[in-house]
Amino acid sequence: MIRCASLSLTLSHRPVLHELSWDLAAGSVWGIIGPPASGKSVLVKTLCGLFTPQRGTLHVDGVEMTRLPEPARVDVRRKMGMLFQNNALFDFLRVWENVAFPLARQDPELSREELAARAGERLRAVGLAGSEEKWPSELSGGMKKRVGIARATICNAPVLIYDEPTAGLDPVTTSKIYDLLTDLRTRHASTVIAISSDIPALRRFVENVLFLHQGRVLYRGPEAGLEACEDPVVYQFIRGLGEGPL
């Protein structure tokens, strides 16, 4: 589904991704973990074509993204839904309008009533029935995440990307969010990429893990194999040790 080879990206004269290669099979569920500022969010944005790497190739569903001009990337992005780290809800739109936004762009023929109905349906699925007319500023952190998830999944895109779906949330809400993501994943058989600092919760959700550190891949493989990884950074990070190279 997604294949990147020797991907390198420099932002503001600072190298962020180094020679990164990664294959994601359709329907697979990947977690990206790593210390702060290791390039996790930049990597997923690069996969969406929001950043253009200086070197390497990136194929999404067979289409080479890196040389595509911005307007041509739109068709590839339609195959992806993304929950942003800061939720990125449009503060000038009501909750239902936020959720319906990608749908309205994908199918301009849909009427306002149809869009509202579809958005309402999706909001019910994430447990936010009755919040349609609220503004994003009126929502709590957990509710914003749910709206973000509803927006990311409303088009039933084959690739779903969740950047910190549970950051700043309490354990109960975290558990509910992961239940929701699991439910969505099971229903639509999507390829899923999730970034989270909550390593135990993420590891319960994903099948495979990519460990990034300073833009380099230190581990790539099944979640179960992470414990056996001998890299000192990975060892320290997944065990939460104070002593070590980090």
Place this chain on the structure above:
Amino acid sequence: MIGNFFASIGAFVLGLVEAFFAGLSIAGRTFRGVFHPRGRARGEVLHQMYQIGNRSLLFVTVTLGALGMVLVFQVCLQINKITGDQSQVGPEFIRGMVHAFVPILTAMMLATRVGAGIAAELGSMTVTEQVDALRMTGVDPVDYLIVPRFLASMMMTVVLGVYATVIVVLAGALMAHTAFDVNYAVFFVFEKVTWGDLGVGLTKLVVHGGAIPIVSGYCGLSTTGGSEGVGTATTRAVINSSLTVIILDFVISAIGLMTVQSGV
């Protein structure tokens, strides 16, 4: 030491060139977006016209009204010291306002109020990833965010400019009449205003009105960092918009003087 000095100058110049071409690219995409709208929000131009025009009325009225009064007072005061003939104050004041002062002053006021607003709004959308979210859904941020502001600003700068001319002339006449006994009939003489003056004044209003959202929008969309970045973008927007207005005003004035306007 010397190497570092030249390196920093080189980086500064490269940054300026990069920003110039990025700004040109946004201007090009904005012009294209005017004729090929893609997914723009319905009613957004009207909403922006209200934000840019109606919300600036009080600011423009108070500032230009006061300025008109001060200018006329000072001119009459100086003339009184020399010849005492106030008959030319009104016609020359009106002409100067129409082709020179009102367009640049209105634009400078909008550069501070509207330019800062656009940069702050777009800057905050950029740092909170809302602009990335727009791009993810296939929406061009320039088309969606800058084009409606560009159209609204062009239209409302013209409207505000015409309104400001009325205010500044009325305020000037009131001052001339109350402080120096200049007859209203002597003040309100429009014969000196030529079609060339009107054309130059209107051209300046349209061009300045279009330039402010493009420059401010570029500053907003190129915001990096958090709230500090938004603050920096806002400051950059006000300074760059004002400088752009001054440069464009100079160019249009020069072209106007060489072509359609009669002598100064």
